[in-house]
Amino acid sequence: MNIAAGKIAGAAPTIWARIRVQLGVGLLLAVLAPWAVRAWLERNELDWSALQNSLAGTLIAVVAGFYSFRRLSRYPGVRSSYHVLPSFAASFGIALTFFFFTRLPYSRVQFMASFGLAIVWYYFVYFKLQRQQRLIIGVVPFGGIRSLLGISDVEWVQLRRDDPEPDRYHVIVADLRSDIPDEWERFLADRALNGTLVMHVKQMEESLTGRVAIEHLSENTLGSLIPGIVFAKFKRAGDLLTALIAFPLMVPFLAAVALLIRIDSPGPVLFRQRRMGYRGQPFTMYKFRTMRHAPAEVEDARAAAMTRSEDDRITKLGRVLRHYRIDELPQVFNIIRGEMSWIGPRPEAVPLSLWYESELPFYRYRHIVRPGITGWAQVKQGHVADVDEVLWKLHYDFYYIKNFSFWLDLLIVARTIRTILSGFGAR
Incomplete structure (x- = not known):
């Protein structure tokens, strides 16, 4: 399950999937809590300059690490937990490098505490989200859908027009290039109007596997693959x-x-x-x-x-x-x-x-x-x-x-x- 709220809907939204919870609580635990503890413990001999610099540095590091983590988690095929440590190690490392070269006063202890608390918090959020049910994806039974059904870790359900629970699917997938009957096109339009994400089969396969297959040298297909x-x-x-x-x-x-x-x-x-x-x-x-x-030439x-x-x-x-x-x-x-x-x-x-x-x-x-x-x-x-x-x-x-x-x-x-x-x- 992906921690990023923007990824193809994941499971039903919970409080743990909300950005204001993930980032807001993360800032309270990993930035304000170490800052407050240090201010209280060293209240008689406090270096306010180092304290304020550390507050600003850890704030920027946690925010940068969080958004880096979310961007990395958009990509398919790997668990979000693999991205927690690299994301925050990079953001805190850059912040510490800045203080090292600028020679501004800061607290190493506060940085280390902030880094550790950030890692613990975002692993905790990840495992909370992992307890949600896996994706339930409805598939419209027309066109080239066979390649999807072999992808694991997803519950695939071939749809019927008389489905009694059409709102239970996180995503609905269809081969939008095939000749879909009019009643199914109306069904897809209704699902989209009700807020269900409707995706083309190739878009869904790409998002789940991390692969892009090129079958036709069309302007749209090739044009989307031109790198920045x-x-x-x-x-x-x-x-x-x-x-x-x-x-x-x-x-x-x-x-x-x-x-x-x-x-x-x-x-x-x-x-x-x-x-x-x-x-x-x-x-x-x-x-x-x-x-x-083997210096000798080979025939093959x-x-x-x-x-x-x-x-x-x-x-x-x-x-x-x-x-x-x-x-x-x-x-x-x-x-x-x-x-x-x-x-x-x-x-x-x-x-x-x-x-x-x-x-x-x-x-x-x-x-x-x-x-x-x-x-x-x-x-x-x-x-x-x-x-x-x-x-x-x-x-x-x-x-x-x-x-x-x-x-x-x-x-x-x-x-x-x-x-x-x-x-x-x-x-």
Whole structure:
């Protein structure tokens, strides 16, 4: 269940789903309560300047964390509880960084107390909302609705015209492009007038799965997938800045990994491979070598570019590097050179990309944004190679392009940390 009130209606509204309760009580507990306790305990030797600065800083941090949390919770496929800690850690971290560099007086104890209380409160709200019943979605039995019925964690009910309780559904879904009988169109109009959310089947599938399927090269479909140009420019500037800052800090660690690779098995430290990149331009991508070195040419370039489950070419050290995604770190060079981003669709080897383009419609469209070290498909699906799996990955890529934004990138960062710790999707 999603804590964000704006997400496709969720369950029946309760007091816990209201913004004024979530934010208002959060401010009372996490901002005013620590401020009042500190003012009372230190009333004889109180530093009013530090007290007021801490009040303003924690207020801004809680509000920013709350709205960040709500924005992240709009996206499908993950529990809202996964977003609580990253959202507030980021907002409080930024606030503390501001005070550190401006040298304004503030209370670390008050900040820590505020941060802890905010985390406790929003986890409490989340679990309260989790106790509500799951979504009940009515489906109009015409057109392409079959794909919806296989989605779990939702109660699907195929509607009848004589349904005795038409108001019990949180959402009603219909294939609005199919030839729906007139009486059913009147039924949908009545439900909408009564306040029930009526959605098109593809819109509902996208909101529940985090995938966008493209079937027709129509102006409306393709036009909705053009990413934000302004954000793309800011994203590139942010990628370059963070890569330039991170690289000097990473050098000792990269050198240690390189030494371990040389000790573990013969061959070069770095693996270089031609990948299909931004706007369909091939580039050389760098990774730490995780497989046994095979200098001889292979006859089947497509098969050689694939990594299968339990691939016997992977070294013992390589499995560790792949599990924690350490082998991807040299791609900071590709980010500095403008060939990649921290976040975006994963670039495929050129032979695989050409194969997928020949088999899957609109595959080349994923190159409209820079490829990334991590991405929406990586945290949702993991590593894939076969064409049928790549089709699902392509749907995730299209979802990322359609929802191209800072907030989705922030969610992917949080999911990537979890993915690294769990080893999900590694091969």
